[in-house]
Amino acid sequence: MTRTAPTRQRSGLPAVLWLPAAMGLAFLVLPLAALLVRAPWRTLPGQLRSPVVLQALRLSVLSATLATAVCLLAGVPVAWVLARSAFPGLRMVRALVTVPLVLPPVVGGVALLLALGRRGVLGRYLDAWFGVTLPFSTAAVVLAEAFVAMPFLVIAVEGALRGMDRRFEEAAATLGASRWTVFRRVTLPLVAPGIVAGAVLCWTRALGEFGATITFAGNFPGRTQTVPIAVYLALETDPAGAVTLSLVLIAVSVVVLVALRGRWVGGLAA
């Protein structure tokens, strides 16, 4: 049946894929459309200017950006190790990196509390030696988001590193470049599209993060109340406000995704 399946001349896509593709798209878009239909359009402009919304939005964008920076600084080296090194237990390490993907975010938040909380395995020393307690601070929001979002970056960058043509690195090394120079001047530029794609995924995941954040960082307006947390609480008393906030979050992420996709992410397949 597949052998004789008619193909669309123009796009070269087999027609049998169009129906499931349309169903898949509808499945993804329908809930968003429902939000748009039910949005309180008349009161929307006023609600958008409310200090609670602006404060939450500012904090969300700031913390997601900082979390992405943390992921870039720590995640790119992790991806490099996973892609390029060979040591016993490497598969184990790779599995551990993806743990935050399978872990319910709330459990991730509890784990962070047990590790970095005031009585945590490491956190107790932060408190005793430096007087630093992480929970309930903006730093905790950033850490919770980075914990959940990092695998997206690592997986994207590792894929890019595995897919790149290593002969460029070898040529540079032959010409006398040090390992660090090769990494900086050859490897990084070649995998840049992968890094950007990973960073974008990482940022959007961080922006939407809820479970780990509210568990590890709590909820306080201006300090730890991000948009997803504000949405959750608004649902209790003001469902229309919750829809408004959701739209704001969707709008911000769609704008960023579309802007970056056109510029950068097209090169991901390379």
Next chain:
Amino acid sequence: MRLRGWVALLATAAAAGCGSENDRTPAGAGQQDGGVVTGDLTVFAAASLTGAFTTLGDRFEAAHPGTHVTFSFGASSELATQIAQGAPADVFASASPATMETVTAAGEASGPQTFASNVLEIAVPAGNPAKVVGLADFARPGIKVALCAEQVPCGAAAVKLLRAVGVTAHPVTLEKDVKAALSKVQLGEVDAALVYRTDVQAAAGKVTGIEIPEAGEAVNRYPIAALAHARNAAAARAFVAYVLSADGRAVLRDAGFTLP
């Protein structure tokens, strides 16, 4: 393999926040208004009723052989929304009269009855490291306090109580529900939290409760009603009657509820 172990460990840690149930032995069958009650019964109840209602459900089944009670515990507001959207529930027990009102206003129930009330208590970690003795400590600089967010019933009650006693608290976090506030105390991440007395009782041994003399300023009333679209109306009425009976009252009192 080891990965699974890790995940299981963390999941256990997360589940550790759940309270334990009462395990008293049944005292006797409740008297119902004639007729034989059988079949499946679905009860939507506020999360704070989890312990008491699980016990009540077992006893109700014992008193009415042939019945099977299924509970859905959750935030009252969420349950009310589900009922409005046509969820198959027979009985609704809410943690706030306002939430019950949204259900009766929608014609989904009528004549709700108050069956219990709950007051706030201060929960502190075992050993009370910050030496909290009363609400006045909530204004102390350097103390870490968790309250519920004002959007949920325990938060509204906390605001009311603190206003009544004239204490300005500086919470580090406004938690999404009372169990979340309690778990922050259990983990020792905060020095004190305002939770319900029943929550302190359910977490006995892990947190210490401090009674508040002015607690009567913010009492949370729990209304219950059989739903208009109940599929098992007879069992629904019988369950409501059982909750209001002497047996029901005994279970609720044991769980730390105040009775009307």
